[in-house]
Amino acid sequence: MSLIDHKRAVISISKGLLLVFMLSSITEVSARVPDSIKSVAPKIRLTHAIDDQDRVTLHGNRHPALNTSIDQGPVNAELVLQNMILVLQPSASQQAELDAFTQAQQTPGSPEYHHWLTPEEFGNHFGVAAQDITTIKNYLTSHGFSVTDQLSGAHTIVFSGTAAQVKQAFHTEIHNYLWQGENHIANSSEPQIPAALSSVVSGIVNLHDFQSKSRKPSTTPSTPGSSLTPNILPDANTDLIAPYLNLTSTSHYLTPSDFAAIYDINPLYAANINGSGVTIAVLGKTDVLLGDISKFQTVNQPPFTTVNLPIVVQANGDPGYVSSDQTESTLDLEWAGAIAPQATVKFVTSPGGPLTVNHFTVQGDGITYSALYTVTNNLADVISLSYGACEQSMGSTYLNYYNNLWQQAAAQGTTVVVSSGDSGAAGCDASSNSTASNGLGINGLCSSPYSTCVGGTEFNEGSNTSYWLSNNPAQTPYTTATGYIPEVVWNESGTVLYASGGGKSQFWSKPNWQVAGGVPADGVRDVPDVSMTAALHDSYQIWITVNGVVTQQFIGGTSAATPAFAGILALAVQYNGGRLGNINPTLYGLSQLQSNGSYGYFHPTLSGNNSVPGQIGYTATGTAYNLATGLGSVDANILIRHWRDYGNANNKTLRAAISNISSSLLNPSNTNISISSSAASITAGQALTLTANVSGDVPSGSVQFLANGVALDHTATLSGGVASLTTAALTSSGTNLITAHYLGDNNNLPSSTVSALSEFVLAAPSISIAVSAPTISAGQSLTITATVSGASPSGSIQFYLNGAALDSPVSLVGGVAALTTNHINITGNDTLSAVYSGDANNAGASSAGLTETVTAALPTPAPLLSAWMELVLALLLAAMLVRHRKFSP
Known part of the structure; x- marks a missing residue:
C-alpha cells in the first residue's frame, strides 16, 4: 500500500469514527425542546359557514387496486358502511411542535426525555379544537350519519352510514368491483368535502373493504428430510410443517425455551425479568380459542410457570371466528406471551371484512379500528402487529393515518412493532405467488418512522450438528437448541416468494436517527429495523384446534418474529423501569456503539438476500445494516441490560478513539x-x-x-x-x-x-360574484356580491363595469363584499367583474366576468299634482269666478 493509499485509509477510518460520533449526538443538537407544551393548544380553524356547493377533493382516498378492477356498478343505496374513520389533521404549527416533542422524548439529557403523555394530554395539545370537532360531527349527523365514537387524541371521528349518505355527503359512489377474482366494494372516485372543512379534515379511512393481510406465508411448504404430510387447518393462510416429533438435522422447530437459548434470554429469566407488570397488546380481527393458548402454555413450562391467558378486548363488537385470521392471532398471542410469560397480554380485536347481516352491512378493516382503539385508550406498553399492506396500494390517507397513530403511541411511550412481510423485496405481491410482478415494495403499516419494522432471518446450521441436540427430549420444556445459531437473510423462495420483507419507502423521508454502517444515503426511510428467525425449516411451534382437537402445528414468517420480538421488548420495559416509546433512535444508536467496539447488542446478518423470482432485492454484505434484515437479530440479555448505554455513554469511547488520531488527517x-x-x-x-x-x-x-x-x-x-x-x-x-x-x-x-x-x-383565493337580478334598466339599482375563499380573507373588493372601476372599493366581511349601485347606464350586455386586493395571508385575485343585461330606461311621466296643489288651484279658480261675477255688468 502506498503512503497516499495508507493516508486515505486512515482518513476513511477516522471519518467513520467521526461520523458515528457526530451522528450519535445529532438528535441532542437538533432537538428543539419546548419549555413546556402547556403553551401548545389547538386553535379553532373552522370559522366559515359550511357551503355544500363549495367543495374540495380529498386525494389519496381511492384504492389503487381499482385501476385494475372490473367495475360492476353501484352497490345497493341502503348498504351500511360501519366504522368509517374521518382523519383529522393538526395545524402546521402543532405538527412542528409535536415532531420536536417526540424527538425530545428520545433525546438523552433533554427535559422531555421519556416524559410520556396521556391520550387526553395528547389531544389537549396536539389534537383538533373541541369546537371544530363539534362542527364536523354536526355536519356528519346532518347528512344522516351516526357518529359512533370520538376517541382520545382528537385526531379521528368514527362514523357509520349508508352508501346513499356517503354519496350525498362526499360526492362519491360506492361500487362493486371484481379484483383478481375477489369481490370488493369501494368508493369509485376521490371523495369531496365542503371547502370550509378542508383545513381540518385530511381524509377518510374504510370507504372500501380491502383488508390488511396477515404477514405469514400462505401455503404449506415442504419439510426438508421428512415425508410426513402436514395437517391442514381450516385457515387458508396457515403454514404448517409437521406434527411434533424429532425432525432431521436440517429441519427443526422452535419451542419458547429453544428461542430463549438461541437469543440469550435465560439470564434474564434467572433474574426474574419475565414481563411482570408490562402489558403487550396484540392486534387482530377475529376471535380465538383460549383453550389453544392454555395448552401451549401448559406444555411449555418453563418459561411458563402457570397459565397466564390473554385478556380479550372486543373494541367494537364480536368479530366471530374468521378462518383467514384465526391462526395468525393464535400465533401472535402464544408467542408474545411465550417470551414474556408474566406480562399481561391483551388481544384487541374488531370486526372487519366481508359483508354481513344479510349482505347489507360491511365493516371496514378491523385492524384499523383495533389499532386506533389500542392507542387512543393507552392500553399497552408494547403493540404487536403482524398485518400489512403494500405501501403503494395504501394511498396517502391510510399512510398518514397509521403514521399519526404511531406518533401518538410514541408520545404516550408505547412501542409499536410491525412485521415487514414475507414476500422479500416484492412487498406488493402475495407471498404465495410463484413470481413477483408488482415491482419493489414494502409494508406500509411499518414504514412509518414511529414504528419498528421486524424482518426475518434464517438459521445457517450448515453441516454443524452441535447447534441442536440429536433428539428432542421426552419431557418438557423440550429444549433442543444449545445456543446462538449463525443467521443469514431468510429466503426460502422458489415456487413461492417466502423471504424477509425489506426495502425503501416511497413515501417517508429518512429520519435523522437512521444512521448505521450500511444504511443507504437515499434520503428515504429504510426497513426493516431488526429481524428475528422466520424460516420455515426451523419454524415456531403453536397449538391450535384442528377438527375439534387441540393440535401441535408449526409456522414461520415475520408474523412469528414480530410477537416474539414484542415479548423481548416487554422484558426491556420491565428491566428499565418504564415505557420506552419509539425505540428506533436507541436501536441505531446502540448499533453505532457496537461498530466502535462496544457490546454485541445485535447479530448483524453476514450474507443472503431477499430477492425472489421476478424481483431482484437487497443483499447482506456483513455491514451493520442491510435492507433485508436491518440491524440483524438481537442478543436479548445484552440489549436489555445495556439499553441505556446509548444515553449514558456521553460519547466517551468515541472521543477517546478519535483523540488518538492526528487531527491533520481529519480536517x-x-x-x-x-x-x-x-x-x-x-x-x-x-x-x-x-x-x-x-x-x-x-x-x-x-x-x-x-x-x-x-x-x-x-x-x-x-x-x-x-x-x-x-x-x-x-x-x-x-x-x-x-x-x-x-x-x-x-x-x-x-x-x-x-x-x-x-x-x-x-393562500391563492378564488372569487365568485353574483347579482340580485340578471337584467335591469339603465340606472336601476343593482346589488353585486363577491365571495372570496382563502385563509380568512380580509381587505376589499373593487367592482368593475366593462373594465372600468365601479364606485368605491367595498370591504370584505366574513369573506363577502356587496355593492349596491345605480350607476350602470350602458345598455346592452355589460361585463361585471371583481378584483380582490389581498391581505397579509392571501394573494390578490380576480373573478371571471359576469354578464349583466341592461335595457333602456322608460320615459319619465309628467309628475301628477299633489292633493293640496289641486285644492289651492280649485280655490284660486273659485275666487276668480266670484270676482268675475262681481264685476260683470
Missing part, C-alpha cells in the same frame, strides 16, 4: 449547510427555487429539501457545493419551515440546517 471532515430561497413569500402553488450551499471537503452528492419536515419532490444534486430545487409543492398557507439535509459522501459528513428558513405562503 476537513464536517460540513455545514445553509439555505436560501428565491422569494421570501409566494402564492400557494407558485414556483420557488430553493438553494443549498454546503461547505466541506469539495462536497458532492445530493441534498434533500424538506417543508415542515416532509421531503419536497426529489433530491437535488450538488455542483460546486451548491444544489438548487425548483418546486411548486408549497401549498399550505402561512409560514412553512424549510430545512435541508446533506446526505454526505466519502469525504464529507452529512449535515442538516441548524435553523429553518421561514417561507411565507399566501
Whole structure:
C-alpha cells in the first residue's frame, strides 16, 4: 500500500469514527425542546359557514387496486358502511411542535426525555379544537350519519352510514368491483368535502373493504428430510410443517425455551425479568380459542410457570371466528406471551371484512379500528402487529393515518412493532405467488418512522450438528437448541416468494436517527429495523384446534418474529423501569456503539438476500445494516441490560478513539449547510427555487429539501457545493419551515440546517360574484356580491363595469363584499367583474366576468299634482269666478 493509499485509509477510518460520533449526538443538537407544551393548544380553524356547493377533493382516498378492477356498478343505496374513520389533521404549527416533542422524548439529557403523555394530554395539545370537532360531527349527523365514537387524541371521528349518505355527503359512489377474482366494494372516485372543512379534515379511512393481510406465508411448504404430510387447518393462510416429533438435522422447530437459548434470554429469566407488570397488546380481527393458548402454555413450562391467558378486548363488537385470521392471532398471542410469560397480554380485536347481516352491512378493516382503539385508550406498553399492506396500494390517507397513530403511541411511550412481510423485496405481491410482478415494495403499516419494522432471518446450521441436540427430549420444556445459531437473510423462495420483507419507502423521508454502517444515503426511510428467525425449516411451534382437537402445528414468517420480538421488548420495559416509546433512535444508536467496539447488542446478518423470482432485492454484505434484515437479530440479555448505554455513554469511547488520531488527517471532515430561497413569500402553488450551499471537503452528492419536515419532490444534486430545487409543492398557507439535509459522501459528513428558513405562503383565493337580478334598466339599482375563499380573507373588493372601476372599493366581511349601485347606464350586455386586493395571508385575485343585461330606461311621466296643489288651484279658480261675477255688468 502506498503512503497516499495508507493516508486515505486512515482518513476513511477516522471519518467513520467521526461520523458515528457526530451522528450519535445529532438528535441532542437538533432537538428543539419546548419549555413546556402547556403553551401548545389547538386553535379553532373552522370559522366559515359550511357551503355544500363549495367543495374540495380529498386525494389519496381511492384504492389503487381499482385501476385494475372490473367495475360492476353501484352497490345497493341502503348498504351500511360501519366504522368509517374521518382523519383529522393538526395545524402546521402543532405538527412542528409535536415532531420536536417526540424527538425530545428520545433525546438523552433533554427535559422531555421519556416524559410520556396521556391520550387526553395528547389531544389537549396536539389534537383538533373541541369546537371544530363539534362542527364536523354536526355536519356528519346532518347528512344522516351516526357518529359512533370520538376517541382520545382528537385526531379521528368514527362514523357509520349508508352508501346513499356517503354519496350525498362526499360526492362519491360506492361500487362493486371484481379484483383478481375477489369481490370488493369501494368508493369509485376521490371523495369531496365542503371547502370550509378542508383545513381540518385530511381524509377518510374504510370507504372500501380491502383488508390488511396477515404477514405469514400462505401455503404449506415442504419439510426438508421428512415425508410426513402436514395437517391442514381450516385457515387458508396457515403454514404448517409437521406434527411434533424429532425432525432431521436440517429441519427443526422452535419451542419458547429453544428461542430463549438461541437469543440469550435465560439470564434474564434467572433474574426474574419475565414481563411482570408490562402489558403487550396484540392486534387482530377475529376471535380465538383460549383453550389453544392454555395448552401451549401448559406444555411449555418453563418459561411458563402457570397459565397466564390473554385478556380479550372486543373494541367494537364480536368479530366471530374468521378462518383467514384465526391462526395468525393464535400465533401472535402464544408467542408474545411465550417470551414474556408474566406480562399481561391483551388481544384487541374488531370486526372487519366481508359483508354481513344479510349482505347489507360491511365493516371496514378491523385492524384499523383495533389499532386506533389500542392507542387512543393507552392500553399497552408494547403493540404487536403482524398485518400489512403494500405501501403503494395504501394511498396517502391510510399512510398518514397509521403514521399519526404511531406518533401518538410514541408520545404516550408505547412501542409499536410491525412485521415487514414475507414476500422479500416484492412487498406488493402475495407471498404465495410463484413470481413477483408488482415491482419493489414494502409494508406500509411499518414504514412509518414511529414504528419498528421486524424482518426475518434464517438459521445457517450448515453441516454443524452441535447447534441442536440429536433428539428432542421426552419431557418438557423440550429444549433442543444449545445456543446462538449463525443467521443469514431468510429466503426460502422458489415456487413461492417466502423471504424477509425489506426495502425503501416511497413515501417517508429518512429520519435523522437512521444512521448505521450500511444504511443507504437515499434520503428515504429504510426497513426493516431488526429481524428475528422466520424460516420455515426451523419454524415456531403453536397449538391450535384442528377438527375439534387441540393440535401441535408449526409456522414461520415475520408474523412469528414480530410477537416474539414484542415479548423481548416487554422484558426491556420491565428491566428499565418504564415505557420506552419509539425505540428506533436507541436501536441505531446502540448499533453505532457496537461498530466502535462496544457490546454485541445485535447479530448483524453476514450474507443472503431477499430477492425472489421476478424481483431482484437487497443483499447482506456483513455491514451493520442491510435492507433485508436491518440491524440483524438481537442478543436479548445484552440489549436489555445495556439499553441505556446509548444515553449514558456521553460519547466517551468515541472521543477517546478519535483523540488518538492526528487531527491533520481529519480536517476537513464536517460540513455545514445553509439555505436560501428565491422569494421570501409566494402564492400557494407558485414556483420557488430553493438553494443549498454546503461547505466541506469539495462536497458532492445530493441534498434533500424538506417543508415542515416532509421531503419536497426529489433530491437535488450538488455542483460546486451548491444544489438548487425548483418546486411548486408549497401549498399550505402561512409560514412553512424549510430545512435541508446533506446526505454526505466519502469525504464529507452529512449535515442538516441548524435553523429553518421561514417561507411565507399566501393562500391563492378564488372569487365568485353574483347579482340580485340578471337584467335591469339603465340606472336601476343593482346589488353585486363577491365571495372570496382563502385563509380568512380580509381587505376589499373593487367592482368593475366593462373594465372600468365601479364606485368605491367595498370591504370584505366574513369573506363577502356587496355593492349596491345605480350607476350602470350602458345598455346592452355589460361585463361585471371583481378584483380582490389581498391581505397579509392571501394573494390578490380576480373573478371571471359576469354578464349583466341592461335595457333602456322608460320615459319619465309628467309628475301628477299633489292633493293640496289641486285644492289651492280649485280655490284660486273659485275666487276668480266670484270676482268675475262681481264685476260683470
